[in-house]
Amino acid sequence: MNIVIQCDFNPAREIIGLLETLYHPKQPTREVWDGMLASYGIKNSSVFENMYKLMKTYQDVFAKHAVVYEEDRMFFTENIMSMLPLGLVLISCFDIHPSWLESIEYVSDDALFQCIAKKTVNESVRNVQDVIRVIKEMEISAENAWHLLLVLENPRHYMQRLIHLIHVNRPAYDAAMAATSNIVPQMMASFEAEVKEIMSQSTDFTDSLSAYDEIIIYPTLVHMMSMMSFDNYVYLGLCHKELHDYFNRDRTTDIDLGTALKIIGDPSKFEILKFLHEAPSYNLEIAKYLDLTAATTSHHMNMLYTFNLVTMKKESKKVMYSINYDTLRAVVDGIEKMFYL
DSSP, X not given: OEEEEOOSOOHHHHHHHHHHHHHSSSOOOHHHHHHHHHHTTOOSOHHHHHHHHHHHHHHHHHHHXXXXXXXXXXXXXXXXXXXXXXXXXXXXXXXXXXXXXXXXXXXXXXXXHHHHHHHHTOSOOSSHHHHHHHHHTSOOOHHHHHHHHHHHHSHHHHHHHHXXXXXXXXXXXXXXXXXXXXXXXXXXXXXHHHHHHHHHHOTHHHHTTTTOSEEEEEEESTXXXXXXXXXXXXXXXXXXXXHHHHHHHSOOSSOOHHHHHHHHHSHHHHHHHHHHHHOOEEHHHHHHXXXXXXXXXXXXXXXXXXXXXXXXEEETTEEEEEEOHHHHHHHHHHHHHHTTO
């Protein structure tokens, strides 16, 4: 497997990610940020406080200069299939066809349709009727299904809208980058080394992408603590390593009862634990069972592992996950003692 590490941002993806913070009703306020850190068990960390300040500067400066259109809100509604807004999924077409960002004048309607269909419904389809058949089997809202059908019925129009949205907001992106120029270059300078370190410590990173001969890894600031994969293109948050290191350094040993119940009560994590109760499994097996992306599944597994609800065992180049029954028994014992059962 050949791994290519890019040390520059992908402006198109950064712009769409920044626009999501303007269109999406759940903008990352301080309360949301603190809540997200609390879900990881992170409290009173100066490192993550600095991350928040960087994120706010980046987003606030972009918002000051951004150009938004109400008709483009559909690109930023709730997830389609991959737990991401439609716009973030569609621009993965530009990973494969970067020239489309300049012009799609000579691109056939069928080529546009097939690329969008592959990225959204993840199946080879011939026409809109095939898409309707697939959508009926997907668990998405009627609104999201309608938006997807609109795009596939007129792919040229909506891809041109997306391209226009990216180009018209390039000055806002440049202004946001300039506002963070005292911090971001230092982070970018160590990005390649940090990626290699993460990969050396976690085979799960490459295991989820083992089907590809080549992986292209980009840094991302707008999704600073995340890892997202679109086929063989990976976008790794500039602060992902800090989160990774925090897990390894401060991995919880005695889980708080309230935290444990909150984690177990999350529907996806609860389904993962039920699945692992049947048999230990690899990340990709869990992702397939839950119909989630490998990146999203890794996020769930990181939290379960951090709080000792699962254990990991490396087998060859893969990571096998199992339930940590000792922790589950401690949770049950805690409930019994608290309520005198």
